[in-house]
Amino acid sequence: MNVSFARTWSKLTESMLFLPIAALLMIFAFDLIAIPGFFRLELKDGHLFGSVIDVLRNGSPTVILAMGMTLVIATGGVDLSVGAVMAIASSVACIMINPTITGMALTDPGLFLKDPQYSWAPLWMVIVVPLIIASLCGMWNGMLVSYWRIQPMVATLVLMIAGRGIAQLVTNAIKIIIFNDTYAYLGNGWIILPFSLYIAAAVFLAAWLLTRRTAIGLFVESVGINFRSSYYSGINERRIKLFAYTFCGFCAGIAGLIATSAIRTSDANQIGLYTELDAILAVVIGGTLMGTGGRFSLLGSAIGGLVIQATITSMLSFGVPASAIIAVKAVVVIVVILLYSEQAQKFIRGVGSVTMRGEAAR
Amino acid sequence: MIRALVARVEQHRKFLPLSATIALFVVVYLAGAYSFKAMQDGQAFFNLFVTTPFLIICVVGETFVIVSGGIDLSVSGILALTTVVAASLINMGWNPWVVFPVMLLMGMVFGVVMGFFITYLKVQPFIATLAGMWLARGLCYIISDSEVRIHDSLYTTLNQTKILIPGLADPVTKKGDYISYLVVVAMVVLFVGMFIAHLTKFGRTVYAIGGGNGANELSSRLMGLAVNRTKVLVYVISGFCSALAGITYSIYVGSGHGTHATGFELTVIAAVVIGGIALTGGEGYLFGALFGALITALIQSLIQFNGTLSSWWTYIFIGGLMLVFIGVQSVVAAWNSSAIGRARSGGRAGRKKEVVWYRTKAARGGAVALAVVLVAVVSINVVLPAMFPKTTTAVCKAQAMRPDQAKALSQGDAVIVYERNGGTTCVEELYAIYADGRIVSDHSDGNPKTTNVAAAQVTKIVTDITNQGWFTTAFYTTHHTPCAACYQYSLTVKANGVTKTVDAVDGGTDAPAAYWPITGQLAGLLGVQ
Numbered sequence: 001m002n003v004s005f006a007r008t009w010s011k012l013t014e015s016m017l018f019l020p021i022a023a024l025l026m027i028f029a030f031d032l033i034a035i036p037g038f039f040r041l042e043l044k045d046g047h048l049f050g051s052v053i054d055v056l057r058n059g060s061p062t063v064i065l066a067m068g069m070t071l072v073i074a075t076g077g078v079d080l081s082v083g084a085v086m087a088i089a090s091s092v093a094c095i096m097i098n099p100t101i102t103g104m105a106l107t108d109p110g111l112f113l114k115d116p117q118y119s120w121a122p123l124w125m126v127i128v129v130p131l132i133i134a135s136l137c138g139m140w141n142g143m144l145v146s147y148w149r150i151q152p153m154v155a156t157l158v159l160m161i162a163g164r165g166i167a168q169l170v171t172n173a174i175k176i177i178i179f180n181d182t183y184a185y186l187g188n189g190w191i192i193l194p195f196s197l198y199i200a201a202a203v204f205l206a207a208w209l210l211t212r213r214t215a216i217g218l219f220v221e222s223v224g225i226n227f228r229s230s231y232y233s234g235i236n237e238r239r240i241k242l243f244a245y246t247f248c249g250f251c252a253g254i255a256g257l258i259a260t261s262a263i264r265t266s267d268a269n270q271i272g273l274y275t276e277l278d279a280i281l282a283v284v285i286g287g288t289l290m291g292t293g294g295r296f297s298l299l300g301s302a303i304g305g306l307v308i309q310a311t312i313t314s315m316l317s318f319g320v321p322a323s324a325i326i327a328v329k330a331v332v333v334i335v336v337i338l339l340y341s342e343q344a345q346k347f348i349r350g351v352g353s354v355t356m357r358g359e360a361a362r
Numbered sequence: 363m364i365r366a367l368v369a370r371v372e373q374h375r376k377f378l379p380l381s382a383t384i385a386l387f388v389v390v391y392l393a394g395a396y397s398f399k400a401m402q403d404g405q406a407f408f409n410l411f412v413t414t415p416f417l418i419i420c421v422v423g424e425t426f427v428i429v430s431g432g433i434d435l436s437v438s439g440i441l442a443l444t445t446v447v448a449a450s451l452i453n454m455g456w457n458p459w460v461v462f463p464v465m466l467l468m469g470m471v472f473g474v475v476m477g478f479f480i481t482y483l484k485v486q487p488f489i490a491t492l493a494g495m496w497l498a499r500g501l502c503y504i505i506s507d508s509e510v511r512i513h514d515s516l517y518t519t520l521n522q523t524k525i526l527i528p529g530l531a532d533p534v535t536k537k538g539d540y541i542s543y544l545v546v547v548a549m550v551v552l553f554v555g556m557f558i559a560h561l562t563k564f565g566r567t568v569y570a571i572g573g574g575n576g577a578n579e580l581s582s583r584l585m586g587l588a589v590n591r592t593k594v595l596v597y598v599i600s601g602f603c604s605a606l607a608g609i610t611y612s613i614y615v616g617s618g619h620g621t622h623a624t625g626f627e628l629t630v631i632a633a634v635v636i637g638g639i640a641l642t643g644g645e646g647y648l649f650g651a652l653f654g655a656l657i658t659a660l661i662q663s664l665i666q667f668n669g670t671l672s673s674w675w676t677y678i679f680i681g682g683l684m685l686v687f688i689g690v691q692s693v694v695a696a697w698n699s700s701a702i703g704r705a706r707s708g709g710r711a712g713r714k715k716e717v718v719w720y721r722t723k724a725a726r727g728g729a730v731a732l733a734v735v736l737v738a739v740v741s742i743n744v745v746l747p748a749m750f751p752k753t754t755t756a757v758c759k760a761q762a763m764r765p766d767q768a769k770a771l772s773q774g775d776a777v778i779v780y781e782r783n784g785g786t787t788c789v790e791e792l793y794a795i796y797a798d799g800r801i802v803s804d805h806s807d808g809n810p811k812t813t814n815v816a817a818a819q820v821t822k823i824v825t826d827i828t829n830q831g832w833f834t835t836a837f838y839t840t841h842h843t844p845c846a847a848c849y850q851y852s853l854t855v856k857a858n859g860v861t862k863t864v865d866a867v868d869g870g871t872d873a874p875a876a877y878w879p880i881t882g883q884l885a886g887l888l889g890v891q
Contacts, residue, residue, distance in 0.1 A: 078488070148692065149692065150688055151641055153488070153641065154642075154684075154688060155688070157628075157632075157635075157641075157684070158681045158684050158688070159681070160628065161628050161632055161684065162678050162681025162682065163681075164674070164677060165674040165675060165676070165677035165681070166678060168672070168674035169674065169675075169678065172672075173672055173674060277496075280488075280489075284489065290486050290488070290489065321507070323507055323620070324500050324504050325500070326499050326500040327496065327497055327499070327500020327501060327503070328500065329496050330493045330495075330497035331497070333489065333492065333493035333496065334493050334497075337479060337489065337490065337493065338483070341483040341484070342484065343483070
């Protein structure tokens with residue numbers, strides 16, 4: 001114990017990444033001791049399998065959602081509608097592959113029977129149109145928040161409630177099954193690692209470049225800290241907010257496409273259910289302050305998303321029944337709350353300062 | 363005259379959201395009564411209460427939380443946990459009268475813990491109550507994975523006793539309009555809540571700390587009000603109400619399960635918003651919240667009366683209504699701030715310069731938002747179809763079913779009468795299958811064909827269908843508007859002197875699941891796709 005330790009310690013604990021990484025390491029340490037074979041990796045047909053890969057694969061939609069949510073929360077808002085937007089995007093994608101239920105008779109009714117790979121709209125359109133619609137949904141939230149000045153939680157609640165109804169409306173509440181293998185590749189494909197992981201990495205990279213290699217990130221933080229003074233210093237805070245919500249909708253669209261292609265069905269009731277809560281939790285674990293906004297860390301949020309998924313996967317392999325997982329999540333939230341409370345933060349920082357004081361006394 | 367009216371409305375603008383809620387309820391109800399004859403029955407009105415006592419109770423608790431500037435997502439979790447724990451305890455042999463207070467205590471404990479986290483650890487209400495919701499739902503499944511039925515005489519009495527409305531019912535024949543005990547409980551909760559909110563020190567403190575984006579809470583603290591105690595108590599009240607709602611819910615459905623009331627917290631919050639209570643806190647009346655709950659129930663029953671609209675339209679309507687009420691509130695807020703500006707600039711003298719409320723940014727934003735909706739509607743209906751022209755032929759016109767002809771056939775010698783209608787090519791096929799293996803197919807083209815299969819095959823299929831439970835309650839007719847490429851079916855089977863017809867439509871999830879293997883088997887016999 002010396003001064004240099006105290007300095008490193010205070011530097012470490014002040015970093016936004018300290019708590020999320022510590023949490024992830026704690027969970028992995030638990031897995032190492034309690035669950036034999038958790039870290040075993042297997043290579044089958046050129047695909048890497050294992051519990052850790054499961055964490056990465058199942059966590060990637062949450063990570064993608066968390067990217068958009070981070071920006072929104074950093075501007076001092078919140079987006080409750082991402083789950084519903086996921087459902088809308090997946091319904092739109094499925095209806096574009098197979099629009100027969102909308103009352104459209106195909107020229108050849110047996111087309112889907114003869115060729116399961118058939119898709120009514122070209123595949124690039126099946127990807128692009130839902131993303132545009134999801135971005136429009138995000139833009140709608142942004143309009144309400146920035147131009148109509150509605151409290152973010154209220155403004156996005158509207159789409160959260162109505163969105164699932166809209167998603168049902170698109171598919172007439174029928175679960176459309178997708179046979180198209182190319183589309184299913186989004187959620188089921190592997191290039192050594194799961195394909196969805198690459199998508200998550202791409203989204204993370206795009207968000208990082210957008211916010212850290214341009215001034216947008218700085219603007220987002222300044223709007224979150226004080227939107228009025230940002231306005232007076234010449235930042236168009238409304239457009240920044242609008243951008244954050246639109247990006248969040250876009251991310252929700254991607255997550256929706258992955259979710260629907262993973263289960264090969266459009267299920268407007270189940271897709272994205274409660275994922276808004278996961279995404280918010282991931283951002284909060286990542287150290288971005290909810291409610292006040294300001295400084296954000298995309299990497300922190302991504303790790304936060306993995307922390308949630310790692311907890312779920314480890315608990316499942318530990319033998320906790322799937323239906324009780326939600327209670328485990330609640331415990332995670334409570335632990336996070338306690339760790340991030342002022343009292344706990346003071347204590348963690350205190351560990352360093354105590355040693356520093358000890359040095360001074362000597 | 364108009365100026366005086368506007369001035370009068372402006373003077374009492376705090377009642378604007380409340381009166382908008384009540385007016386909306388009256389208008390929608392009258393419109394419903396005008397279009398649906400069934401709505402004109404007095405019982406249709408009382409049913410709004412009978413089907414939603416738990417909603418009204420939850421809304422009371424949630425209103426306290428929202429007025430204080432917080433939000434409570436744990437409502438549905440505590441509700442579900444209460445149903446499961448109550449059901450389990452009663453099945454263990456506890457007296458319900460002992461179970462009820464224990465449940466209420468459990469709800470209050472949840473409230474105390476969440477309130478403590480929010481008040482003293484400065485956790486966002488959203489996060490803390492979310493943890494409460496997840497914990498409660500998780501505990502449900504840990505206690506019991508499956509549904510726990512409640513068999514208790516008190517439960518039956520409380521659920522089924524009809525309290526006749528004096529003047530609208532005949533006490534001798536026990537017929538007429540009625541409510542249930544649960545409605546009485548809900549009303550008592552509402553009135554006690556109104557008393558607490560408007561006539562006690564605690565209630566005034568709740569209104570004082572809400573709103574102003576946290577500034578009012580600070581002012582209240584500086585004024586020496588018991589802010590911390592009030593904030594915790596607000597969540598205790600909400601926990602109490604959620605538990606009470608859980609008890610009424612378990613009485614209403616007669617069971618406990620972790621999936622009960624999934625997503626109910628959204629309905630509750632929506633009802634509160636529609637009730638004219640500002641989600642920013644500090645404004646709104648419990649009386650309005652009652653009408654918010656009634657409007658939600660009214661939308662649900664209107665959609666049921668309509669018949670062709672599916673249940674998910676409820677959520678779209680509720681979302682739209684929320685938007686309207688948020689608009690009303692921002693108009694009031696704009697009004698308030700312009701009034702404050704006027705007061706600051708010295709009354710009437712400053713009036714000329716004052717910004718009229720309908721020229722404010724809020725109102726302009728509303729216009730922009732409406733324009734966006736309009737563009738969205740137009741693009742969905744006009745632009746998108748133009749961009750993606752239908753490369754396919756239009757849908758054929760669906761032909762009518764022929765129930766009379768089918769009935770005549772089944773009254774004759776046919777053992778199975780099977781009618782299939784619709785599909786992508788709009789077929790209309792009526793098959794009569796006879797015990798001797800003769801199949802007469804009538805494709806409504808005036809040219810019936812007769813084919814033959816082995817008589818044993820017909821006997822086998824009739825036995826199979828009977829063994830599936832055709833003549834039991836497991837098979838029942840369902841009907842909804844079919845999707846364009848879906849088939850409508852009507853199948854009549856005669857065995858051992860009993861005849862039963864069951865109709866179904868493709869694409870719905872409502873038909874008995876065993877129906878589809880039977881139609882598949884028939885398709886095999888008839889040699890159709």
